[in-house]
Amino acid sequence: MTEIPIQQLIDSTYIVAAVFFILALKWLSSPVSAKRGVLVGEIGAALAVVATLCDPQVSQYKWIIIALVIGAGVGIPLGLVRMTAVPQRTALSHAFGALSAAMIGIAEYYVHAPRVTKFGMGEIGLEVIIGSLTFTGSLIAAGKLQEILPQRPITYKGQNFVSLTVLCAAILLAVVLVIHPEFTHLFPIMVAVALIFGILLVTPIGGADMPTVISLLNSYAGFSAALLGFVLNSKVLVVAGALDGSSGFILSVIMCKAMNRSFANVMFGAFGKVQASSGAVAETRTVRSATAEEAAAILSAANKVAIIPGYGMAVAQAQHKVRELYDILTKKGIDVRFGIHPVAGRMPGHMNVLLAEADIPYDRLVEMDDMNSDLPQTDVALIIGANDVTNPAARTDASSPIYGMPILDVDKAHTVMVIKRSMNPGFAGIDNPLYYLDRTLMLFGDAKAFVGDIVRELSGSGSHG
């Protein structure tokens, strides 16, 4: 008779866990309460795991303990990666999440097959398809971010047709299985086709679109967990999956808006194809360049400075030099703020984390809209490793591939300084008219070295004065 209270106790623990998960996300609204949010999430997860280990259905412990130890052994190093590597770590964790959801769905099918109800088969089929395609898709995304795979979009003729055909084949197999659950040999084929579709889905997508892709895969991983909750009739999985899925969905929408792409455009993999616009027009225009000494003089004469960092800053490992620059300017009484475009970095919010890691106070990190209302009153806008997100053609030139994309209006600042290696067009191959403005000074060189030179100039002049 003791079995019933134990089961009720376990179920109550799951309810507590679900509530704690919601609180964890609620407290993430501000950096002050966020640490409490993580703690509450950890407690909820720990309670649920311990309760499950007490479940009378669990009879074999040896392998579970071994698996938990291995899982922790894999998870801890993945929790300790550098902040620049967080995007690929995140993609990998989407892959792991989707893998486990798919594995459990497959196991559940084989435990009951062929005595699966039509409705149950539909749920399992959908769950396993989404889990499988998210698994391989996330692996490809992680490979691209880690630069094991080419960052360039890999495309060929008829690509969307082939990809959609493969997806339809997977869905068709699931439908056949719903009608004839006894055709068990079709199940592994369906899984294989879904795995292939995941590869086809992400391979054509270029590195610049990774923030959107990661968010979408996040959403898929969440929904596959929620569907697994339907299959197993587990409410805590439904809740956690719905939270994760809606989070990924919201972030995808934010990323789409920040890049001015429609959702359909993203879903069908047509994005990431960069049409190199005619770059030849730019040749004859002249730019003004400046040395570190001149840049330092302009900066120290300013009252208000806006620094616009892009992923190029992280590639050059310049964030710590930028912090030094921030410190020295702040000490001179200059107001320094950082304008963060939503797609700066390789995943949503990535630039904030990179700057926070370099000890830049988060109250100096300003969202795009707030920054834009401030830029006309800003003396100097210093752009480090960012290009397209500052391109005024997005506002003015309807023929530009990035026309309509929201940008940081740095061209409204009194003086614009751009640290750049050379005049070669950036990642997307789009020419930036900002560089030819009268108020723009180009600072040619490596971001880390150049910022270091400015810092040296500033500290030198400080000791003389």
Place this chain on the structure above:
Amino acid sequence: MPSDFISNLYVFLLAGFVGFEVIKRVSPLLHTPLMSLTNALDAIVVVAAIIIAGQHETKLSTILGIIAVVASFSNMVGGFLITDRMLRMFKTGKAKKP
């Protein structure tokens, strides 16, 4: 349509709605920790993996369950760990040492 499905659908829609409202309020400053935290929370599938691996129905289901335990538990541990690390980096100007 099974009654379980209807009740799960209720939970899904309500949780999705709550998630939408709560996550909308998360500052863009914290979107990276948001993603790693939801990843860690999503790793709660480990409870289903433990049941599948532990009930020992068939050899195949046990093996698949064990793989799922490894994958999801690594997400849980790694996800919480990195979220915590990232949040510790966010400091205000006042708290910064000279």
